[in-house]
Amino acid sequence: MIVLGVAMLALGVGFLLVAAIGLVRLPDPFQRMHSATKAGTLGTSLIVLGVLLLDQTARLSTGLLTILFLLLTLPIGAQLLGRAAYLSGARMEGVDDDPLADVLDRAEAKPTDRPD
Amino acid sequence: MGDPLVLLAPVGIPLLGVAVTALLRTRPRACEALGFVSVAATLIAAIALIRRAIDGGPAALVVFGGWPQAIGIAFAARLPGPALVVVASIIALAVALYGHADIGPRRRRRGYDAMSLAMLAAVNGAFLTTDLFNLYVWFELALLAALGLITIDRREAQIGGAIRYAAFGMVGATAVLAGIGIIYGVAGTLDLETLATQLGSGPPSVAVAAAGTLLLCGFALKSGLFPFHAWLPASYASAPLPAAAAFAGLLTKMGFYALLVIVAGVFGGIGATTAVSPPLLTTIGVMAAATMILCALSALAQSDIRRILGYQVVAQVGYMAAGLAIGTRDGVAGAVFYMVHSMILQANLFLGAGAIRRATGSWDLTRAGGMTRSNPLFAFLFAVPILSLAGIPPLSGFWAKLLVIRAAFDGGSAWIAAAALVAAMLTIVSMATIWSEACWKSLSGRRVRKVPGAMLAGMAVLSAVTLAIGLMPEPLLRIARLSADALGGTGS
Amino acid sequence: MLLILFVALVGSCIVPLVARIMGKGAGLVVALFPFGLLGAFIALAPVIERGWVRSESWRWAPSLGLDVTLRLDGFSFLFCLLITAIGGLVTIYSGGYLTNRSRPDRSRFLTLILLFMTAMLGSVLADNMLVLIVFWEATSVLSFLLIGFDGRSARARRAAIMALQVTAGGGLALVAATVMIGHVLGSYSLSGAIDRAPEILASPLAAPIIIGILIAAFTKSAQFPFHFWLPNAMQAPTPASSYLHSATMVKLGIYLLARFEPLVAGIWWGRTVLITVACITMLIAATQALRAESFKAALAYSTIASLGILVLLVGLDGPAATVAMIGFLLAHALYKAALFFCAGSVLHSTGLGSLRALGGLRKSLPLTALACTGASLSMAGIPPFLGFISKEFLFEAQLESSWELIPLAIAVLVNAVMVGVAAVITLKPFFLKADHPIEIEHPESLSVAVPPLLLSLAGLVISLEPDWITRVAIRPAVAAVYRQPVKVDVAVWHGLTPMLALSAVVVAIGFVIVRYWRPIHLRLRRQGGFERFGIERMWERLLRTLLRASAALTRLVEHGDLRRYLATTIGVIAALVIATWWRIGAAPRIVIGDRPMLGDILVTLTGVAGALAAARAKNLLTAMVAVGLTGFAVAITFMTNGAPDLAITQFAVEALIVVLLTALLLIVPLSVKSTRSGSQRRTDGIIAASFGMVMFVTLLDMAAVQNATPAADWFGQMSYIAGQGHNVVNVILVDFRGFDTLGETAVIAIAALLAGSLLGVRPGKRDGDDAGQPVHYSFAAASGPLFVLLLVASIVILWRGHDQPGGGFVGGLAAALAFAILSLARGVRSAERTLRAQPSTLVGAGLVLAIVSGLPGMMGGQAFMTQLWTEPYGWVPKLSTTISFDLGVYMVVVGAVLAFLFGLQREAAR
Amino acid sequence: MSILRKAVAVVVLAVSFVADLFFSSFAVARLVLSPRIETHPAIVMVPVAVERPWAVALFAYFTSLTPGSTCLHVADDRRTLYLHVLDTRDPAATIARFKRLYERPIAELER
Amino acid sequence: MIDLQLVAAILSVVLCVALGLAGWRMVRGPSFADRFVAFDMLTAVAVAFSALTAVSTGRSAFLDIALGLSLINFVATAAFAVFLERKGGGR
Amino acid sequence: MNVLYAAAVAAIMAAAIYMILSRNLVRIMLGLALLSTGANLLLFTAGDFSNRQPPIIAPGQDRLGDAADPLAQALILTAIVIGFALTVVLATVVLRAWRATGSLDARTVEATEQPDAPELLDPDNG
C-alpha cells in the first residue's frame, strides 16, 4: 500500500515536472497549454491518490473531491484560455491550414507584450 | 456604568454606527441623525471614561473576551488615552453639527457618515488599546476611512491627493508593521506594558534599535513630522471641509499619540532609560525642530487657507514632538497638554476656513474678506483659535507653548526652546495675515453671505473648549502630569 | 486690586453696550467707568503715600507656577492713575470723535479701549511674570485690533500686522526671558526676580535673560531698531493713538526696563546698550520728526524721541535719573495725549492730516487751539509747565550720572527739536495762514475739546501745585524704582543752575529750528536715504525674503513628485535606522539557525525571482503576474511551514487580486514607458537596496535574540479547553484576539463603502452590461455548477474554521470567488441578480452581526466578546457567539469583495 | 434497458477517458522529453453529431481533458468543434478517434 | 519502512523545479497567453505541494487546501481568459 | 532558515520599493502589494517557525503539541486581509485617476503643489 502510494506520488510529481519542462520547451502558447494543463491534471490527480493511500487520516471524500474538481476545472480553464489565446492573436506555430480563421475574428498579432 | 461598558463604548458605539449607516446608505437624513446620535453617545461614554480614569483608583482595564491580560486585547483607561477620547468625541460632535450645513445627501449616500464614524472609532481605539498590533489595526481603519473621505467627491484633485495619501499611508503602515514584527520576534509579546518592562532590561540590540526606529518613522509619518509630512497639506486641501477638520484634529494626533506611547512608554523615553531611547529622542528632536520652523515658514507663502492651516497642523505636531524629545516628565506632560489643546484648536480652524469659504466663496485669502462686518459672531468664534494658535495668552496655545519651552529649558534642550520660539514668531505672522485678509479686508463688489447657524454651532463648541482650557488650565495640566506619570511607568 | 481688575474686565465687556443704545452722549456715560476705577485707586493713595506695598494673590494654575499675584507699589500706582485718568478722557473724547461711525462700531471701539485699559492695569499690577506676559500680549493684540479698526483700509491692515509682528514678537522674547528666570530662580515673581538679580547674574543664562528683556522692552517702547511700527500705528483712530501709542502702552517697555534696571545694569554692557540704543533712537526720531508731513506723524516721531529719552534715563545711573524718568513719564503722558487729541480734532474737523495744508484753525477750533498751545508749551519745556520741570530733572540726571557728554549733547539737540516740533504743530495749524481755505466738516464739540484742555491744564496745575501728586505718586514711584527713598523736589524755580542754562540753550536752538523749519523740512524730505535705508524698509525686505524663502521651501519640499517624496521617506527611514545603530554601538549578531531544506530554498528563490521580475517588468500585466508569483511562493512557504490557514488565505487573495486587477488592467494601457531616467533608476535601486540591507541585518539580529513566545504557548494550551476550537489560529482570530478581527472587519467594511463611493454608477452614464459579450460555451455551461460548488465550499470553510483551516475570512473570499465565476461567465448583471442584495447591505448586516455577537457575553459585567456556547440538542452542532461573529466577518468580506468586483467589472465593460 | 445502457456508456466513457488520459500523457511526456522537439500541430474541425447542449459541452470537455488536444471553439450552431491538436500527422484519424472514444458514449447518454 | 518525510522532501525538491520552470515561463512570457498557461500550471504545483505537505506532516488539513485550491484558482484562469479575449496581447 | 528568510524579506521589500518609486500608478500599487507580502513574510519569520506542524489540535486531544507559532499566524492573517483591502482600494483609486486624467503618470495625476499667491503678505501689496 505504502509502496504503491509512494510510487503514485513519484509518478505524479514526475508528470508535473514533465509538464513544466514542456511549458518551457514547447514553441507556442497553444502547445505549452497541452503540456501544462493536461499533464498537470494527471500529475496532481496521481499525487492526491497517493496521499489517500499513504495517509489514513485523510478523508477519502476530500481527496476524491479534489480530483473531481481538478478534472472539472482544468480542462474548462484550458478551453477558456485556448479560445482567448486564439482570439488575442497569440503565436501559433506549425499550423498551415486554419479553418477557425473563417469563424473567429482573430486579432492581429500585436507586440503589446514585449519581452522584458 | 461598569468598566467593560465604559471602555468599549467609545469604540463600540461608533462602530455600530458605521454598520447601521452602511445599511441605511440610501437614506441620507437617517444617516445623519444616526451619526449625530452615535457621536453624542460616544461623548457621553467618553466623559464617563475620563471620570473613571482620574478617580484615583487603579486604571480600569478590560480584556476583550474576558481573557488574562497580555493574552487577549485589552483597553485601558490609562491617561492620556481617555482624555484624548473625550477630545476626539468633542471634535466629532462639533464636526457633526457643522456638517449639518455642509454635507449634502450625495456625500452621505456615498458613506460620509459611516466613514466619519469609522475614523472616530479608529482614533478612540488607538487611544485606548494596550496592544501593539491592535494599534496597527486602528491605524489601518483610520487610513481607509480618511481615504474614503478624501475621495468622496471623486474630483480630480481629490484623486491625486488620495494617491499620495494612500502611498504614504501604506509605506508608513509597512514600517510600523515591520517594527511590530521585529518587536514580537524579540520580545514574544504585543502587550505594551509587558514590552516596556521587557525592552527596558535588555542590552542594546540591533534588532530592537531597528524596530524602535521603524516604529518611530512609521508613526512620525502618520503624525506628519518633517521630512515625512509631504502627504499632509495636499490631502487636507482635497478632503471635504468637515472631514479635513476631523483630520486636522484627529489623524495626526493619533500618529503622535502612538509615537508618545512607543517612545516614551515602551522605549523608556522619559529619562532615557533604555539604550535605544537616546538616539530615538535625538531623532525626534531634530524632526521636531525642523517641523516647527520649516512648516511654519511654509505656511507663510500660501494663500489657500486650507494649505496654511495644513502646514500649521504639521508645525503644531512639531511642538508636541519637541515636548517628547526633551525626554523628561515635564516635556511629556507639555506634549500631552499641547496635543489636547491643538486637537480642539485645529479642528476649529478648519471649520472656520470652511465658514469663510461658505461666506465668501473662496478658499483663497486673496479673494476672501469682510467677515468681521458681515459675521461678527463668526469673527469672535474664529478669533479664539487664531489667537490661541498664535500663542497669545491667556488662550490654551500660550500655556501649551510655555509648557514645552519651559520643559526644554529645564531639560537642558535650549535649542528646542529656541526653535519653538522662532516658529511661534512665524505663526504669529501667519495668523495675523489670515485675520487681516479674511476678516478685515473688504470684498469689493461681492456680497458676503451669512454663515449658517449649524456651522457656527460647531465652531462654538470648540471655541468654548479652547477658552475653557485657556482660562482654567489647571485640570488639563493635572491630566497632562498624570499622563506623563502613566507613560513613565509610575502612574497609579 | 483683584476685585478692581475683575470689575474692569467685566465692565469693559458690558459698559460699552451703552453706546449701542445711546448716541453722542455715550462716551460721557461710559467714561464714568474708568473714572470710577480712578477713584478706586485714589482711595488706595494713603497706602502708597506711606511707602507700603499692597499685594493680593489668587491661585490660577498652581502647577504651572501661575498665581495671579498683584502688587501695587508707587511705580504701579503712578501708572494706574495715568491709565485710568487718561482712559476716562479717551472715552469721552471717543464719544465725540466717532460720530460718523455706526453705533455697533462705536460700541466695539469703546470695548477695545476699555479692555486695553484693563490689560494695562493688569500689566503694571502683575507681580507674576507669567501674568505680566498675559496682559502684555493682550495689549499687543488690542493694539493690533485698534490699529486695524478700519480694516477696509489696506494701510491700516498693514500697519496693524506690522505692529503685531514687532510687539508680539517682542512678547516672545519676554516669554523666553521669563522661562529662563523661572529656570534659574524656580519662581516667576517679578519682585523676586529683581530682589534676586545677583543670582540671575551669576547664572550662565544671565545674558540671554537680559537680551530677552531688552528686546521685549525695545519692541514695545519703539526703540531702535524696532521703532518703525509706531509711526505706522497712527492708522488707528486718533483716540487709540493717543491712549495706546503715546500715553500708556508704549511706556510698558519703559516700565519693564525700569523694573529690571538692577538686573540690566548688573551686566557689564547693560547700561551701554540702553544708552546707545536710546541715543540712536532719539537722533533718528528727531530727524524724522522734522521730516514729518502730517500732524500725527510729527507727534509719533516726537513720541519715539521721548521714549528714547526715557530709556536713556533708565540707563543713566544715580537717583536723579530715576526722578527725571518718573517726572518725564508723567509730563509726557499728559502733554502728548493732549496733543494727539488736538491732532485728532483737527483731522476730524477738516479731514486733513498734512501740516502744510493746515492753517488758521484758531477761529473754528478755539478750545483745541488753546489746549494745543498749553500742551506744546509743556512739550517745549517752557516754564511754568510740567515739561519744563521734567527737562530740568533730565539735565540734572545727565550731569550727575557718570556718563560722558555725548548723551547730554544729543539730549540737548533732541530737546531743541522738540521745541521746534512743538512750535510748528501749534503755529502751523492754528495760528499761521493756510495756503488754501479749509472747510470745516465737524465743528468742535465739547467732548472732543475738553479732554485735551483738561490734560494741558493738568500739566500746568501739577507744576504749580505739585505737592499732592509728588506725595502720592512721584515720590513713591521713584522710591519703588530706585528701591530706596529719594528726596524729590518738584518746583518750577530752583535758582540759577547749569540745568537752567541748558534749558535756555535748548530753547534757543529750538527757536532757530522753528525759524528755519521749512528749509530744513524740505531738505530732509528730499533725502531719499531715509526711505531706502530705513529700518522699516529692511523689515519689509526681511519679510519679503521670508516669503520668498517660504515659497522656495515649498517648491523645494512640495514639488508634487510622488517618487521623490517616497524616495526621501524610505531613504530617510533606512538612514535613521543606521544612525540609531551607530549611536547605540551594538554589532549585529548572526546566528545560523536550522539549515533550510532544499525545497524551502527553491520556493523562496522563486518568490524572490518573482519580486525581482516584477521590479524589472516593463509591462503591467507581467508585473502583476510576477507579483502574483511571489505571493504564490510565499503561500507555499506558509503551507510547508505549518500555516495552512495562511496558505489558503494567501491563495484566495492571489486569485481575487487576479480577478480584480485584470479588470483594472483591461482599462488602462499595459505597456509602460519608462518614467525614470537612468540615474533616477540607479538612485532608486540604491535606496531600495539599502532598505533591503537594513531589513536583512535586522532580521538576522532578531533571530539571535528571539525569545520563546509565552503567549503563543498559552494559546496552544487553552485553545480547546477555553475556546472550544481545535484550530488555534482561528480561535485566536475569533476569540482570544477577536477584537483585532473586529477592527479588521471594520477596515473591510470601510473598503466596501469606498468601492461604492468610487465605483458607483453615476446617473446618466450608460450602465455597463456585458450581455452581448462572447462567452465561452463550456464555461457558461459549467459556471452554474461551479458557482454552487464554491458557495457550498465557502460555507463549509466558514463552518469548520473553528476546528480546521478556514473561517470567516477565507470563507468569505471563497464565496466572493463563486460570484466572480458567475460574473465572468455570464456578466455582472447576472451575478448581481443572483446575489439579490446590495453588497453594502451585506456588509452592514455582517458588521452589525459581528458587533452584536460580542454583546451577549457582557451580561453580568463580563467583558465584550466574552464567548457563550450552547448545545441545544445533542445532534445539532454546537452554537456560539464566536461562530456568529465569524459569520458576520464572512458576510462583510463577501459584500466588500463583491462591491469591488461588480464595480470594477462594470467599469471594465464601459 | 435505457438506464443500463446509459450506465454502460458511462463506464465506457470513464474507462476510455482514463486510458486516453494515461496514454496521451505519456505521449506528451515523450514528446516533451525528446532531445529535439518535433511537433505537428493542427487545428482540426470535428463535426458534432450529438445535439443536446450539455452533450456538446461534454464532448468539448472530454476532447480538452486529454493531453494533446484542446477545444478552442464551439461553433455557434453547435455542429462543429474546433480543436487544437498538439501532434497529428493524420487529422482525419484524430477526428475519428475522438468520435469513437467520446462522442459515441455521449450519444448513448443523450438518447 | 519508507521514511515518508524524506520522500516528501525529495519530491518537493522535484516539485520546486517544476515550480521554478513554471515561474520562469510566467515571468518570461512572451505572450500573455504564455503567462496564463503558466499560472494554470502553478495551480497544479500548489495542489501538489499541499498534498505533499499532508504526507510530510501527516495532517489531512493540508489536503483540504488542495481541495480549495482546485476551485479557487480556476477563477483566476477564467479572469485571465476574459482579459485575454478583450485586451489581446499575443505576438 | 532565518538567513534564508531574512534574505527573502530583504529582497522582496527592496524590489517592492523599487517599484513604488516608479511613477506609474499601477506599478506603485503593485509595489505596495508586494511590500505588504514582504511584511507578511517578515511577521512569519518573527514567529517561531522551528516546527512545521500546523497549530491545529489533533482530534481527540485538548492541547496543542509542538507546532508552529499560532499567534504570528493570526497576526499575518489579519495583515494579509488588510493588505488585500488596501491594494484593491488603491487599484480603484488608480482607476479613477486614469478615468479623470487619462494618464497613469503620478506627475500628471498629482495636483500641482506650487504656492500660488506669494504676494499675499508682500508689504507692497496694499
Ligand code: NA
Ligand atoms: Na492607552
Ligand code: NA
Ligand atoms: Na536710571
